[in-house]
Amino acid sequence: MLHRRKSGEEKEKEYMFTPDSSTTPLFGSSESDHILPRETINDNAINPNIAYQLISDEMMHDGNPRYNLCTFVQTYMEPEAKQVMVDAIATNAIDKAEYPQTTEVEKRCVSIISDLWNAPKDEEYMGTSTVGSSEACMLGGMAMKFRWRKRAQALGIDINAKKPNLIVSSGFQVVWEKFCVYWDVELRELPMKSLEELYLDPKAAVAACDEYTIGIVPIMGITYTGTFDDIVALDKAVEEYNKTAKISVPIHVDAASGGLYLPFVNPELVWDFRLKNVISISTSGHKFGLVYPGLGWVMWRDKQYLPEELLFKVAYLGAFEPTFQINFSRPGSQIWAQYYNFVRWGREGYKAVHEKSRDVGLFLTKGLEKLEIFKILNSGENIPIVCWMLKADEKRAWTEYDLADRLRYYGWQLPAYPLPKNLEDVSIMRVVVRADQSMEQISLLLKDMKDSIDYLNEHVTVKKDVQKTEDTVVGYSHNEKRYKK
Ligand SMILES: Cc1ncc(COP(=O)(O)O)c(C=O)c1O
Numbered sequence: 195m196l197h198r199r200k201s202g203e204e205k206e207k208e209y210m211f212t213p214d215s216s217t218t219p220l221f222g223s224s225e226s227d228h229i230l231p232r233e234t235i236n237d238n239a240i241n242p243n244i245a246y247q248l249i250s251d252e253m254m255h256d257g258n259p260r261y262n263l264c265t266f267v268q269t270y271m272e273p274e275a276k277q278v279m280v281d282a283i284a285t286n287a288i289d290k291a292e293y294p295q296t297t298e299v300e301k302r303c304v305s306i307i308s309d310l311w312n313a314p315k316d317e318e319y320m321g322t323s324t325v326g327s328s329e330a331c332m333l334g335g336m337a338m339k340f341r342w343r344k345r346a347q348a349l350g351i352d353i354n355a356k357k358p359n360l361i362v363s364s365g366f367q368v369v370w371e372k373f374c375v376y377w378d379v380e381l382r383e384l385p386m387k388s389l390e391e392l393y394l395d396p397k398a399a400v401a402a403c404d405e406y407t408i409g410i411v412p413i414m415g416i417t418y419t420g421t422f423d424d425i426v427a428l429d430k431a432v433e434e435y436n437k438t439a440k441i442s443v444p445i446h447v448d449a450a451s452g453g454l455y456l457p458f459v460n461p462e463l464v465w466d467f468r469l470k471n472v473i474s475i476s477t478s479g480h481k482f483g484l485v486y487p488g489l490g491w492v493m494w495r496d497k498q499y500l501p502e503e504l505l506f507k508v509a510y511l512g513a514f515e516p517t518f519q520i521n522f523s524r525p526g527s528q529i530w531a532q533y534y535n536f537v538r539w540g541r542e543g544y545k546a547v548h549e550k551s552r553d554v555g556l557f558l559t560k561g562l563e564k565l566e567i568f569k570i571l572n573s574g575e576n577i578p579i580v581c582w583m584l585k586a587d588e589k590r591a592w593t594e595y596d597l598a599d600r601l602r603y604y605g606w607q608l609p610a611y612p613l614p615k616n617l618e619d620v621s622i623m624r625v626v627v628r629a630d631q632s633m634e635q636i637s638l639l640l641k642d643m644k645d646s647i648d649y650l651n652e653h654v655t656v657k658k659d660v661q662k663t664e665d666t667v668v669g670y671s672h673n674e675k676r677y678k679k
Pocket of ligand 1 (some may be wrong): 239325326327328329331366367369384413415416417450477478489490536
């Protein structure tokens with residue numbers, strides 16, 4: 195601790211520090227002579243500078259997020275964006291009356307996103323920010339369930355005879371399983387057919403529908419591989435089904451990844467509210483919306499698709515502002531950061547940032563192909579998610595899991611994981627290319643990968659018996675099934 199400067203005869207002592215608990219050596223303090231509290235809180239307060247040092251050292255153990263190649267969430271924002279987030283950190287987005295400008299900015303973002311998703315001008319869109327896609331998917335699912343229940347009752351369907359159901363491909367992210375468990379809905383999971391068909395089969399989806407179907411959820415950017423479901427074909431199939439169905443089936447698009455990528459890079463691709471049966475869409479602002487975690491968005495094409503029971507009215511500046519989130523308090527930072535990004539980048543800027551990520555992804559794919567041992571499952575052409583597996587080779591004794599372990603040695607976090615139902619014997623690796631990744635970073639990764647492969651070829655010569663069980667760990671999948679050798 196630095197002490198007050200003395201004057202006069204005391205001046206000679208001005209550089210003398212009173213001994214306290216943080217003198218020598220570097221990083222030394224009496225507090226650092228102890229391990230940090232684990233089970234019970236410490237008795238006394240400590241200086242903030244020492245607390246900061248101890249905590250930031252502890253944080254280092256997480257590794258460098260920018261070397262986390264599999265995460266979808268942003269690992270870099272500009273200093274100005276960070277400042278915006280810090281400036282808003284003390285605001286509470288739910289306090290509509292106290293922070294009216296946060297509410298206003300959220301509304302602007304909802305309007306911008308619904309325009310990017312081509313919300314029809316003759317309908318009244320509604321939308322909200324959420325903590326992430328998970329909360330957004332939950333809200334989309336709840337709206338479908340409540341709306342189904344009301345319509346089913348009006349049509350004289352016995353709503354208690356069976357559980358309502360939701361249709362999704364086995365490439366679903368765990369949130370849909372959670373939604374079905376939490377809200378007592380049957381998850382009708384349609385297996386993806388083969389490695390060449392990693393998407394929902396529209397005909398099978400419609401064939402699985404009945405009077406208890408609350409909706410179908412196609413995915414724009416399947417978590418495992420980055421592949422897209424064909425929503426135009428699904429919309430057509432649903433349109434046909436609905437012509438004779440007792441109760442019509444809607445579509446909610448889980449666009450966690452694609453939602454804030456496609457409108458900029460491939461606006462001609464039709465997947466959004468241009469399709470009649472798409473009633474709601476969710477996305478993550480913290481993925482290709484380029485905001486630090488956690489932010490999501492959910493939109494309904496018209497207010498009729500968001501049942502009244504889900505709206506709560508909060509007094510706001512003399513008027514009543516509807517809210518429909520699951521969470522209550524959270525900082526306004528992410529909302530402001532999303533708005534900062536919209537203002538900062540505009541349509542052209544977002545396009546340029548995303549196209550650069552796509553080019554880096556394609557560069558990675560080329561490099562992987564040159565290694566000649568991988569089969570590419572997604573090149574990153576559609577969205578910067580590159581996904582691959584080892585080609586079959588009887589002589590090779592190591593697996594994708596060994597390669598993932600070896601890459602850890604260089605600091606890369608690039609896990610291997612099994613594909614879902616029907617394809618669970620296939621293990622893959624995936625890189626989500628984000629805005630802060632460069633050709634240079636990928637060229638370093640490719641070099642480390644080559645060295646790792648050489649090492650494994652030399653040192654791992656006897657095949658291990660890989661037994662996959664759910665309580666053992668090495669890789670992981672987004673459906674939380676964990677496997678170990
Ligand atoms: C398709 C899909 N849906 C939902 C989610 C959940 O997203 P979040 O982490 O924003 O809650 C993810 C996350 O990867 C995803 O890929």
